[in-house]
Amino acid sequence: MILVNGVANAMIQPSDRGLSYGDGVFRTLLLRDALNGNWRRQYAKLASDCARLRIACPDATLFEQDFAQLGSDAGVIKLIVTRGAGQRGYMPPELTSPTRIVSAAPLPVYPPQCARDGVAVRVCGLRLSRQPMLAGIKHLNRLENVLARSEWQDPDIMEGLLLDDTDHVIGGTMTNLFAVRGNVLHTPDLSNSGIAGVTRERIMGYAANLGLAVSVGQLTLNDLYASDEVMLCNSIIGIWQIRELERKKWLNGRYTALLRTLLETIDD
Amino acid sequence: MILVNGVANAMIQPSDRGLSYGDGVFRTLLLRDALNGNWRRQYAKLASDCARLRIACPDATLFEQDFAQLGSDAGVIKLIVTRGAGQRGYMPPELTSPTRIVSAAPLPVYPPQCARDGVAVRVCGLRLSRQPMLAGIKHLNRLENVLARSEWQDPDIMEGLLLDDTDHVIGGTMTNLFAVRGNVLHTPDLSNSGIAGVTRERIMGYAANLGLAVSVGQLTLNDLYASDEVMLCNSIIGIWQIRELERKKWLNGRYTALLRTLLETIDD
Numbered sequence: 334m335i336l337v338n339g340v341a342n343a344m345i346q347p348s349d350r351g352l353s354y355g356d357g358v359f360r361t362l363l364l365r366d367a368l369n370g371n372w373r374r375q376y377a378k379l380a381s382d383c384a385r386l387r388i389a390c391p392d393a394t395l396f397e398q399d400f401a402q403l404g405s406d407a408g409v410i411k412l413i414v415t416r417g418a419g420q421r422g423y424m425p426p427e428l429t430s431p432t433r434i435v436s437a438a439p440l441p442v443y444p445p446q447c448a449r450d451g452v453a454v455r456v457c458g459l460r461l462s463r464q465p466m467l468a469g470i471k472h473l474n475r476l477e478n479v480l481a482r483s484e485w486q487d488p489d490i491m492e493g494l495l496l497d498d499t500d501h502v503i504g505g506t507m508t509n510l511f512a513v514r515g516n517v518l519h520t521p522d523l524s525n526s527g528i529a530g531v532t533r534e535r536i537m538g539y540a541a542n543l544g545l546a547v548s549v550g551q552l553t554l555n556d557l558y559a560s561d562e563v564m565l566c567n568s569i570i571g572i573w574q575i576r577e578l579e580r581k582k583w584l585n586g587r588y589t590a591l592l593r594t595l596l597e598t599i600d601d
Numbered sequence: 602m603i604l605v606n607g608v609a610n611a612m613i614q615p616s617d618r619g620l621s622y623g624d625g626v627f628r629t630l631l632l633r634d635a636l637n638g639n640w641r642r643q644y645a646k647l648a649s650d651c652a653r654l655r656i657a658c659p660d661a662t663l664f665e666q667d668f669a670q671l672g673s674d675a676g677v678i679k680l681i682v683t684r685g686a687g688q689r690g691y692m693p694p695e696l697t698s699p700t701r702i703v704s705a706a707p708l709p710v711y712p713p714q715c716a717r718d719g720v721a722v723r724v725c726g727l728r729l730s731r732q733p734m735l736a737g738i739k740h741l742n743r744l745e746n747v748l749a750r751s752e753w754q755d756p757d758i759m760e761g762l763l764l765d766d767t768d769h770v771i772g773g774t775m776t777n778l779f780a781v782r783g784n785v786l787h788t789p790d791l792s793n794s795g796i797a798g799v800t801r802e803r804i805m806g807y808a809a810n811l812g813l814a815v816s817v818g819q820l821t822l823n824d825l826y827a828s829d830e831v832m833l834c835n836s837i838i839g840i841w842q843i844r845e846l847e848r849k850k851w852l853n854g855r856y857t858a859l860l861r862t863l864l865e866t867i868d869d
Binding site: 335337343344345346347348349350351352353354355356359361386387409411413415420421422423424425434436438441459461462463464466467472473474475476477478479480481482483498506507 | 603605611612613614615616617618619620621622623624627629654655677679681683688689690691692693702704706709727729730731732734735740741742743744745746747748749750751766774775
């Protein structure tokens with residue numbers, strides 16, 4: 334089911350700036366997270382992304398009414414907020430009425446061994462550009478992700494890592510990345526590229542519970558190879574350890590399972 | 602009037618990848634150019650942009666049927682081709698049916714002195730990112746242009762110049778740029794940022810007629826200040842000389858008017 338401004342199975346105006354320019358933001362979350370404490374975090378990020386683009390974010394209650402309409406059979410919810418319909422031209426109209434799109438999809442089925450044994454991952458050829466004005470925002474300009482995800486078809490490769498044009502690791506095409514080395518949980522600095530996801534934020538908050546210090550900074554592939562445990566996360570998969578990256582393999586570490594337990598049990 | 606896959610006033614599916622990811626390309630042209638030799642050039646660029654994103658470009662005849670439906674009162678035509686509707690996820694479906702959107706708008710009214718006396722232009726604060734995989738393509742990921750165009754409201758400033766993050770001039774928010782110095786027509790290299798427009802291509806082709814050599818390369822603001830004549834172009838405005846850029850002013854040069862005459866009389 335898809336709701337457009339609360340109306341079931343409605344369509345989008347061809348003049349919507351979300352279509353013309355990718356002028357909007359989005360979020361993807363599990364339906365169960367839309368009904369618990371995690372929703373506050375998701376909405377806060379949506380509102381913050383809207384604010385960075387000066388799009389008026391619809392009230393949380395409007396989304397909550399949409400969720401109630403979706404019913405409980407949906408597994409994954411995607412929210413899109415665009416700046417709304419507009420005239421020709423890049424200049425945003427002074428007053429726009431944002432478009433709110435809420436759609437439901439079944440839970441994607443991943444092989445159980447992804448969570449249990451970790452996943453095989455490749456390094457994408459595409460290098461992410463750096464744009465501090467847009468970095469971190471989950472906006473609708475996602476051609477880099479589309480091109481990167483088009484690079485491989487092998488169903489055994491679950492994710493591709495994206496480096497920026499200075500060869501620093503930013504994350505996966507659809508995931509954020511963490512690497513444990515000693516007692517430090519490293520994660521890439523996202524001030525120039527990438528999307529700062531809600532699950533990344535949660536994991537950073539849980540590190541202290543596990544006796545890990547958090548370091549946000551620049552990471553190279555060699556830094557990953559030298560790490561004890563490297564993980565990928567997002568709101569749908571939760572967390573997966575990287576088992577294999579190019580020629581490097583890792584045994585099961587201890588932190589991925591601990592973090593998964595925290596993600597699944599703490600209601601924030 | 603808006604045609605979606607040839608159907609008047611139809612709407613867009615919320616699952617269209619043009620909306621989800623900006624996964625598509627577009628063109629803007631004068632209706633009169635859709636009825637003359639310039640259309641071949643516009644279509645060739647549309648098809649080439651589609652090919653770079655591996656989107657199946659609809660046949661030219663489909664657009665031509667759309668143009669006939671628009672009638673002759675339209676001034677400006679915008680074409681959008683998206684990869685079509687898709688499931689969740691960045692991976693492009695193997696088979697998609699592209700979405701073709703053709704919309705008509707009145708001719709924008711610019712003060713006649715823009716063409717006659719030139720325009721005042723500012724330098725945008727936003728720096729363009731560099732992405733060789735997308736540079737040159739008129740794709741739907743245009744948040745940089747939206748943010749740049751949001752930087753000023755002054756109606757006397759007709760355009761903002763965009764520099765990349767190495768401070769090289771790429772063009773305007775909606776225009777390509779040329780600078781004449783001596784007998785050389787300089788234009789920015791667009792292999793890392795910017796959109797390579799059809800009017801730019803035409804002007805490069807006309808340079809020899811005017812005794813100018815063409816140089817495509819890196820240009821700084823100082824290179825512009827040291828130029829005899831600096832111009833902006835696109836398919837809608839044709840060509841405007843820059844009269845004023847920050848504190849620098851230029852008198853009317855000879856090449857802008859000559860190039861405008863060529864653009865308006867040569868049917869290609």
